[in-house]
Amino acid sequence: MRGIADERAGLAEKGRSGSFANAQDKPASLQRCGVKVELGRRYRFSASHRLHTSRLSDEENRRVFGKCNNPFGHGHNYVLEIRLSGEIDESTGMIANLTDLDAFVEREVIDALDCKSLNEDVAVFRNVVPTTENLCIEIFERLKRFPGARLERVRIQETSNNGFEYAGE
């Protein structure tokens, strides 16, 4: 009495459909063991920064960084997309539990950067120019030990036109 609209189930081609009748007995054969999938998840935070380095003269700073060298800084709505890869868990059908991932990212990144001044509130940027290139690396380092899946890449969209991506060394 079920309404199965769909007779061409592609997954069946992988040898899983033969066991439909007794699927409850050995569901593992229906799952994809060792299949690698990539997850992308977006987070958003707002922060301010000033591009300036003590390694250059004031004149050089103005020439290189232009308006971004403004002494009082400016800011962005950063959109962070992290990409993780992993094998699909047989039982859950997931490569990572998003609840765990969100808690990890919240603690390691969002709490530290959201509504902050990168130059003043984040230790490493007191000695490193807080360009979005450097911010990608900083965030990659903070997230690479996430236990649930392998961190592949960090991408930060700084404005609607500008994005940066870092995939580790």
Added chain:
Amino acid sequence: MRGIADERAGLAEKGRSGSFANAQDKPASLQRCGVKVELGRRYRFSASHRLHTSRLSDEENRRVFGKCNNPFGHGHNYVLEIRLSGEIDESTGMIANLTDLDAFVEREVIDALDCKSLNEDVAVFRNVVPTTENLCIEIFERLKRFPGARLERVRIQETSNNGFEYAGE
């Protein structure tokens, strides 16, 4: 020998189609005099701000503004949409020349706010909290004398979830 794909031209209903044969002679009759259209145009700028007022105690400031009261500020990519209305010019088919409008907005708003700290670089916000509500009003005041069309509303999208709109008094 032309490929007119379209026989149901709606504009014809407004009394313009009768003059198609000699359209070159009196094109004015084909234009819509006094028809009001609204134009919306978006601009983008990045700035930092700190929400804090000397009218409240430090404790109250923290309670009211939360993370946005962070002493070193934070920032946003503001998306400004201005709405203007006007009658369509008979010759040009436009209500305002976008080249003129862009130059006006650039001079009055973008130059003053892009890559700036609202609190430190914009005079009025030394005495007024630079919330996006107040920023809408400030921008409306700066743009309301645009000579080419009537400014109807200013809308600022502060984040992907937050927007504010001001339509004058």
Added chain:
Amino acid sequence: MRGIADERAGLAEKGRSGSFANAQDKPASLQRCGVKVELGRRYRFSASHRLHTSRLSDEENRRVFGKCNNPFGHGHNYVLEIRLSGEIDESTGMIANLTDLDAFVEREVIDALDCKSLNEDVAVFRNVVPTTENLCIEIFERLKRFPGARLERVRIQETSNNGFEYAGE
């Protein structure tokens, strides 16, 4: 045994909850008669145009329309949003059937404009400059007789920064 997660049903406040027990008998009392809602629906089409008018000299055309006066034209992905209002039908809970609306817009607008040159393929624009202001009016005229609901406004987003809106006369 049903899982009603939600005890604060706002609609109940409008006098409908009292009849829950015998809802099958008089469902009409549960519907909102005469409540006006607005529907916005988006359509997309791609077309080319050239901004030029025989009412101006070539020199004036170049000055007024700038790059858009390029003799061979250029084009856009236009995003059309139409807004319709109506009362919610007691039985269907809808103000208009989208299947009917889509067929109407397809026939009156999309077939005539998609993958077309506005100047060459659309009769009215042989005598009227195909600005997006004028395109709004043309589309409003074509759609205003949709029988299922009242056409309130036509909005066309020409680029990610530029939009125009026409609400009839």
Added chain:
Amino acid sequence: MRGIADERAGLAEKGRSGSFANAQDKPASLQRCGVKVELGRRYRFSASHRLHTSRLSDEENRRVFGKCNNPFGHGHNYVLEIRLSGEIDESTGMIANLTDLDAFVEREVIDALDCKSLNEDVAVFRNVVPTTENLCIEIFERLKRFPGARLERVRIQETSNNGFEYAGE
């Protein structure tokens, strides 16, 4: 020694600049009393629904609702935008505290609708077809008593092409 980039502060035109020298003494005069601004805030939730009414025959249900009458339902990522208006508070520069608003919407709407079946989990939709028109009204009723500002409109984007808006009676 401050870098005031901006000499044309528009707000000054409203009679506030004269008091810049002693702004600390009477900041109230610098604020805009009684100025009305509109706030739009977006929330997102995912839910399933089935369009079906006992007032129509099965055949009529299929004809009117098409694929949306599928017996097992389907679902959407609903984007809710609520619009509120209010006067700017002199001290805070805000029309409503977003922390309060978020808590209210979370409790009244998101908790009740996110990851739910509208037909099965939300009481009112056991007797009312869960179209997005009706969902707008339901949400308006739940939110209209927000104490901090006046609820003007509720808009729900059902898909990237479809949106509905309700402004109360």
Added chain:
Amino acid sequence: MRGIADERAGLAEKGRSGSFANAQDKPASLQRCGVKVELGRRYRFSASHRLHTSRLSDEENRRVFGKCNNPFGHGHNYVLEIRLSGEIDESTGMIANLTDLDAFVEREVIDALDCKSLNEDVAVFRNVVPTTENLCIEIFERLKRFPGARLERVRIQETSNNGFEYAGE
């Protein structure tokens, strides 16, 4: 009398410009043989699902899947992007005919999934948890035999923050 605005045509660098004079005779030399390009095309469908597996206890299901374990399900607007690679056809300048591709995707994927319950209406998901990870694989399997180009990857955006990607085994 033609307006060739552009003298720096990059394609000319690839040895094609020498034959401009007699391009009609041997246009093949002007095309890029064997040049590989990737096409990404988006499709949208709305479906409901419930995350639940008989391999776990009810308590474990609730813990692992949280709100997504809701007995009556919920739903999403899924955005599917498929990436295909191929060599540019000399005559048509295309790697695949989008009309053919659309018909294939419509038949294999959209008809089967749009406005459906993944758990109830799609055979494979009666034995496999309908996570978006598994949905990527299912769609990849259904599309990998498209004759016109090589399927590289399937990406599904489940919400504005969540996406999954599968590139085959």
Added chain:
Amino acid sequence: MRGIADERAGLAEKGRSGSFANAQDKPASLQRCGVKVELGRRYRFSASHRLHTSRLSDEENRRVFGKCNNPFGHGHNYVLEIRLSGEIDESTGMIANLTDLDAFVEREVIDALDCKSLNEDVAVFRNVVPTTENLCIEIFERLKRFPGARLERVRIQETSNNGFEYAGE
């Protein structure tokens, strides 16, 4: 007296934190030498095109290109995203100066294509069908000699559903 909210600075793990005390003396050790980051930057232009080739009969052209073979052409808002990779400069924290990049892209691509007819105004497309596949290659060739970083890929989004990507040979 500074408010360093953040004690878990990930960059410190890379051997840079030990030198914080005398950071002014050897800041180079704090920078990431030889770390490769990818930059994506978007540009937008509007152009018209007609898909037609003299290598096919008129009948074949209509069959292959469908509506896109319309004699008078149509157009798009093309969104160009270019991806460049490079090592982060020790002093500036950047892989390329966006001011330089923008000037290069403006001169080589935007000036030549914006508000143009690809078929009529761009030399190479008088002999090559101006599909977006071919447009990707043309733009890649024009940009690959940018001196500041390595051009990895060119992606053009033709409509909200269609994109093409070329990574060189």
